[in-house]
Amino acid sequence: MNQKVEDKPVLVRYADDFVILSMPGQGTALRQRLRQWLTARGLTLNEEKTRLVQSREGFNFLGFSVRWQQGRKSQRWYCHVQPSAKTEQRFRDQVRHILNHWNQHKHTTEVVHELNTFLRGWSGYFHFRHSSQVIWDLQGWVRARLKGWLWRKHGRTKGKWIGYPDALLHERYGLWLMPTHAPWKRA
Secondary structure (H helix, E strand, C coil), rough: CCCCHHCCEEEEEEEEEEEEEECCHHHHHHHHHHHHHHHHHCCCCCCCCCCCCCCCCCEEECCEEEEEEEEECCCEEEEEEECCCCHHHHHHHHHHHHHHHHCCCCCCHHHHHHHHHHHHHHHHHHCCCCCCCHHHHHHHHHHHHHHHHHHCCCCCCCCCCCCCHHHHHHHHHCCCCCCCCCCCCCC
């Protein structure tokens, strides 16, 4: 059988998480082979997390959403990779935790430093492929959240967020600006 290199299944693994990418119709046989291989080593496949997916349906892996998508200009299909919706929600939850009313007694630089540490780590991991729009949207959300936190901290009652332009957040308070241009790199 003369099989092309592209037709061979590919295993993408990180620690104990993995994805097997294969041509349509190969999934069931590969899953059976994987079960036998794991059983021979005294391991089991987590059936709750295991599923066969058509490529255009997409899947989540290591916090990323991976799916086939058609390009706007070229109309060609490409692999679209961006942070998943669940990852975005966790991001918002963590920012809410940092910028909550229990932290209003802390000095602003201390809270912004904690926020910046989180933003640098998160964007360092998720700043990949097609993440630019997601990061752009989350950056705007973080700014709005910080403005609200500062507004409450300073006891403002009127004109919500007046006096807190974006430039002030970055220059005076030191809010780190997440990169919104993702480099095209391979993992």
